[in-house]
Amino acid sequence: MxxxxxxxGRLVREAAELAARMRADTRLTIAQKTSVSDIVTSADTAAxxxxxxxxxxxxxxxxxxxxxxxxxxxxxxxxWILDPVDGxxxxxxxxxxxxxxxxxxxxxxxVLGAVAHARTADVFVGGPRHPTTCNGVPLGPLPxxxxxxxxxxxxxxxxxxxxxxxxxxxxRAAQRPATIRMLxxxxxxxxxxxxxxxxxxxxxxxADWDWLPGAxxxxxxGGATHQLxxxxxxxxxxxxxxxxxxxxxxxxxxx
Numbered sequence: 001m002x003x004x005x006x007x008x009g010r011l012v013r014e015a016a017e018l019a020a021r022m023r024a025d026t027r028l029t030i031a032q033k034t035s036v037s038d039i040v041t042s043a044d045t046a047a048x049x050x051x052x053x054x055x056x057x058x059x060x061x062x063x064x065x066x067x068x069x070x071x072x073x074x075x076x077x078x079x080w081i082l083d084p085v086d087g088x089x090x091x092x093x094x095x096x097x098x099x100x101x102x103x104x105x106x107x108x109x110x111v112l113g114a115v116a117h118a119r120t121a122d123v124f125v126g127g128p129r130h131p132t133t134c135n136g137v138p139l140g141p142l143p144x145x146x147x148x149x150x151x152x153x154x155x156x157x158x159x160x161x162x163x164x165x166x167x168x169x170x171x172r173a174a175q176r177p178a179t180i181r182m183l184x185x186x187x188x189x190x191x192x193x194x195x196x197x198x199x200x201x202x203x204x205x206x207a208d209w210d211w212l213p214g215a216x217x218x219x220x221x222g223g224a225t226h227q228l229x230x231x232x233x234x235x236x237x238x239x240x241x242x243x244x245x246x247x248x249x250x251x252x253x254x255x
Contacts, residue, residue: 004104008102008112011051011102012100012102012114013116015047015050015051016116018046028041040088047084047085048066048068051084051102061074065079065082068084077107078111080102081212083102083213086098086099086100097185098184098188099185099187100118101114101116102115103212110128111129113214115190117188126216126217127216132194139194139221140196142194142218143196144242145240146246149199150178150239151179152199152247153183153201154173154180165231166204169233172250172251173202173250191217193239194214200238202235203235206236211236223238224241224244226238228248
């Protein structure tokens with residue numbers, strides 16, 4: 001397993017460095033996917049291609065699922081989940097609040113996650129059975145805190161603000177923390193939860209590549225992670241166990 005942890009850390013570091021170099025060299029092309037804020041850059045595709053080529057050489061039996069289109073079924077039952085640039089809108093705008101992220105699953109089991117933040121050169125690796133480290137140094141255990149005393153990072157897309165099926169659970173949950181933060185990168189937010197820079201996190205309809213890497217990091221730091229269905233919408237929640245329980249209760253409350 002240590003080989004997988006080391007590989008995941010290396011892959012996200014290399015992907016983040018590649019994307020950062022491309023942005024610094026102003027070699028980016030940018031295209032819209034589903035909206036003006038949902039974009040892909042040439043750095044996303046180049047970084048994903050690098051990860052896929054490395055996995056094909058070093059883990060040829062494993063499957064792959066990448067945000068930018070990589071799909072391999074594999075034969076081992078394991079699959080690598082890739083987000084070469086998480087926070088692409090931030091990345092393209094010149095912000096440093098973005099990262100490269102990877103998760104490994106074995107069937108339904110989340111094995112590990114890795115996240116690299118290019119600006120600080122920090123690489124986080126961990127999982128439910130593997131204590132989270134930052135640059136090889138273990139993180140301190142996440143203290144168990146109530147929701148009212150901590151911040152919550154989240155996101156609500158403008159196009160969904162008129163949909164009660166999303167806004168009503170969001171409103172119930174958003175009233176409970178000390179304050180709300182919307183920063184634009186799910187994996188960066190979840191690393192912030194694991195390190196204590198952010199208190200907790202909740203979001204609706206999260207893609208696997210935006211959830212699994214950071215969820216593994218939070219779990220490896222002693223935090224709780226949970227997904228729940230509210231009126232047909234899946235919500236993902238992470239943070240101290242008490243805060244996660246309170247968020248789940250708020251999301252599912254009636255009225």
